[in-house]
Amino acid sequence: MIEKQKINWIYKKIFTIRFFEERIKKIAKEKTVPGYLHTCIGSEAICVGVMAALNQDDWISSTYRNHGHAIAKGCELNEITSEIYGRKTGICKGRGGSMHISDFSKGMLGSFGIVAAGPAVVLGAALQEKINKSYKTCVSFFGDGAIHNGAFHEAAGLAKLWDIPMIFVCENNGYAEATATDWHLNTKELSDITKAYDMLSYIGDGNNVFEVYDITKKAINEAKQKNTPIFLEFKNYRFSGQYEGDTQLYQPQEEIDKAKQNDPIKLAKENSSKYGLNKNDLEKIINEAKEEVDKAFDFADTQPWPQPEDALEDVYVNYPVEINR
Amino acid sequence: MTIKTVKDAINDALVQSFEEDKNVILMGEDIAGGKGREQYQGTQDAWGGPFGVTQGLYTKFGGERVRDTTIAEAGFFGAAIGAAMTGLRPIVELMYVDFAGVCFDQMMNQAAKVRYMFGGKQKVPMVVRTVVGAGFRAGSEHSQTLYSLYTHIPGLKVVAPYDAYDAKGLLLSSIKDDDPVIFMEHKRLYMTSCEVPDDLKPIPLGKGRIRREGSDVTIIAIQRMNLFAEEAANELEKINISCEIVDPRTYSPLDEELIFQSVKKTGKVIVVDESNPKCSLASEISSLISEKCFSDLKAAVIKITAPHTPVPFSPPMEDFYIPSTKKIIDAVKKLKDV
Ligand SMILES: Cc1ncc(C[n+]2csc(CCOP(=O)(O)OP(=O)(O)O)c2C)c(N)n1
Ligand SMILES: [Mg+2]
Numbered sequence: 225m226i227e228k229q230k231i232n233w234i235y236k237k238i239f240t241i242r243f244f245e246e247r248i249k250k251i252a253k254e255k256t257v258p259g260y261l262h263t264c265i266g267s268e269a270i271c272v273g274v275m276a277a278l279n280q281d282d283w284i285s286s287t288y289r290n291h292g293h294a295i296a297k298g299c300e301l302n303e304i305t306s307e308i309y310g311r312k313t314g315i316c317k318g319r320g321g322s323m324h325i326s327d328f329s330k331g332m333l334g335s336f337g338i339v340a341a342g343p344a345v346v347l348g349a350a351l352q353e354k355i356n357k358s359y360k361t362c363v364s365f366f367g368d369g370a371i372h373n374g375a376f377h378e379a380a381g382l383a384k385l386w387d388i389p390m391i392f393v394c395e396n397n398g399y400a401e402a403t404a405t406d407w408h409l410n411t412k413e414l415s416d417i418t419k420a421y422d423m424l425s426y427i428g429d430g431n432n433v434f435e436v437y438d439i440t441k442k443a444i445n446e447a448k449q450k451n452t453p454i455f456l457e458f459k460n461y462r463f464s465g466q467y468e469g470d471t472q473l474y475q476p477q478e479e480i481d482k483a484k485q486n487d488p489i490k491l492a493k494e495n496s497s498k499y500g501l502n503k504n505d506l507e508k509i510i511n512e513a514k515e516e517v518d519k520a521f522d523f524a525d526t527q528p529w530p531q532p533e534d535a536l537e538d539v540y541v542n543y544p545v546e547i548n549r
Numbered sequence: 550m551t552i553k554t555v556k557d558a559i560n561d562a563l564v565q566s567f568e569e570d571k572n573v574i575l576m577g578e579d580i581a582g583g584k585g586r587e588q589y590q591g592t593q594d595a596w597g598g599p600f601g602v603t604q605g606l607y608t609k610f611g612g613e614r615v616r617d618t619t620i621a622e623a624g625f626f627g628a629a630i631g632a633a634m635t636g637l638r639p640i641v642e643l644m645y646v647d648f649a650g651v652c653f654d655q656m657m658n659q660a661a662k663v664r665y666m667f668g669g670k671q672k673v674p675m676v677v678r679t680v681v682g683a684g685f686r687a688g689s690e691h692s693q694t695l696y697s698l699y700t701h702i703p704g705l706k707v708v709a710p711y712d713a714y715d716a717k718g719l720l721l722s723s724i725k726d727d728d729p730v731i732f733m734e735h736k737r738l739y740m741t742s743c744e745v746p747d748d749l750k751p752i753p754l755g756k757g758r759i760r761r762e763g764s765d766v767t768i769i770a771i772q773r774m775n776l777f778a779e780e781a782a783n784e785l786e787k788i789n790i791s792c793e794i795v796d797p798r799t800y801s802p803l804d805e806e807l808i809f810q811s812v813k814k815t816g817k818v819i820v821v822d823e824s825n826p827k828c829s830l831a832s833e834i835s836s837l838i839s840e841k842c843f844s845d846l847k848a849a850v851i852k853i854t855a856p857h858t859p860v861p862f863s864p865p866m867e868d869f870y871i872p873s874t875k876k877i878i879d880a881v882k883k884l885k886d887v
Contacts, residue, residue: 474583
């Protein structure tokens with residue numbers, strides 16, 4: 225049984241992420257915000273299900289598609305929106321933008337724009353936990369495309385060799401940019417690649433937040449008990465394009481329609497009574513989530529821009545300053 | 550004579566090279582995009598890379614020669630080297646130059662060294678096409694230029710065209726070249742256009758171009774910086790200051806003679822480079838000038854570069870990061886009074 229509080233938390237987060245990303249899609253269309261925007265519509269259950277199994281100070285790494293991870297990990301909505309708007313009060317002072325939302329005080333070790341950059345960084349955090357006999361859980365999020373990159377494989381090999389109980393979370397959303405997962409897979413299942421490292425792996429329905437939570441929770445326990453890394457593959461569907469503005473011509477309508485039947489938000493709603501939420505409870509949560517998201521976007525709009533020279537801070541090695549100005 | 554965008558000029562050069570030489574192939578991530586879904590008419594070329602530059606190639610030349618790769622840059626860069634050594638002329642696409650790190654070894658230690666280290670017996674005729682540049686609000690990991698990273702390495706040629714004419718002519722010769730060439734395309738220039746003759750001949754690597762003749766100050770501008778140099782020169786003309794703009798176009802080899810001639814003429818030089826300043830093309834060119842043209846100089850060379858920081862995301866900071874027309878004008882005025 226999951227405690228009531230957690231269930232409420234799960235529902236609140238899953239709706240918050242969906243509303244947030246829908247709002248991002250809207251501002252992207254209106255072109256009111258600078259830069260690349262990668263939304264995670266279809267990934268809400270993975271973001272929330274995994275994070276529900278973590279403590280706030282457990283470590284995660286994310287990618288350019290990070291809004292859902294950041295929200296679920298507890299980053300302040302106002303700081304996320306302000307960052308995306310490029311404002312001084314943003315979570316990275318406007319330096320990073322949408323692709324790099326990270327709050328280290330909330331256990332985020334960075335959102336990296338380079339595919340497969342995260343797993344090795346998390347491996348290092350997990351090594352630290354091991355050496356210092358501390359037991360924070362360390363999770364790296366990455367996509368189905370990332371598993372082809374050498375950096376992922378080197379991290380996987382070392383994690384197994386060193387008995388590091390980290391969790392690799394592969395979000396198999398069916399696409400890496402315009403390439404469907406199965407066009408590039410050499411194995412039957414994506415997670416079969418872990419066989420090369422004799423690494424434990426589990427496959428789960430990434431649209432079902434409670435299944436994701438359950439599998440992750442068990443995996444964390446097993447990893448710590450056996451001192452071994454575990455690879456989790458959660459299957460879902462990328463309703464979003466690679467980035468906002470992607471024509472998505474390569475995603476056939478029948479496929480999208482089919483995937484919609486398993487939309488994680490739809491499933492969460494359908495399951496709500498099973499988890500003790502009545503119609504009113506659900507409505508209340510939905511309204512709260514929507515309101516908070518709207519507030520955060522309104523907030524960002526009022527925030528100050530950084531000064532141009534703020535660009536020169538935090539470099540720790542400077543260059544003759546008069547040349548910079 | 551047709552007006553072409555840089556994007557179309559590059560596509561034209563690719564098509565022409567594919568037609569002229571059956572050994573030319575192209576590899577990269579989503580350079581076709583959606584290729585596995587041939588049953589959906591017209592979507593095979595859904596992408597053509599993130600900027601659509603290679604759109605249509607898959608349909609024209611097929612999947613054997615136009616290959617969508619996995620996100621495995623070290624793998625397909627290495628494959629390009631071997632294919633080049635044994636008879637093909639591979640072009641590989643590094644989606645953003647910022648990803649250089651994940652496959653840099655292949656360029657630095659294999660591609661660049663083969664001809665020299667193996668006693669000159671083997672060549673590596675490959676081209677890396679990559680996208681550079683700030684001004685897209687794309688943040689620290691999708692906005693760098695990194696010109697000097699490759700220029701630093703003996704064995705690599707480095708090309709960075711400004712306009713569509715140069716993009717086509719230089720890409721044609723880069724593909725015909727027998728050595729590894731890094732061909733850098735600026736994301737903010739793709740949609741700019743100029744006249745490009747349909748029968749444009751390849752432009753030799755190592756030949757710079759005087760974009761504007763002038764007599765008071767020489768502005769050496771790297772890639773997109775030609776835009777700001779031109780704007781500055783137009784402004785300065787109104788107050789009777791005459792600027793000469795030199796676009797080296799290729800950085801390895803570098804047309805030193807062209808640069809020195811202009812310096813001899815004006816004695817006053819500004820180098821404008823969008824990169825970080827340390828060990829940059831700007832510092833390299835300025836040091837060459839100090840060494841070879843010291844007695845011609847009437848003032849110290851002025852470098853206008855980005856600051857020594859990663860590229861920030863937020864518009865006010867990114868705009869500050871990128872050298873500007875105003876900075877060039879101010880520098881020219883300073884020199885004029887010398
Ligand atoms: C090393 C590297 N190569 C290429 C890219 C360009 N790129 C960005 S996202 C992406 C696809 C990644 O797909 P996947 O891992 O499935 O993640 P998803 O976007 O589906 O969440 C690619 C190729 C990159 N960022 N880094
Ligand atoms: Mg994916």
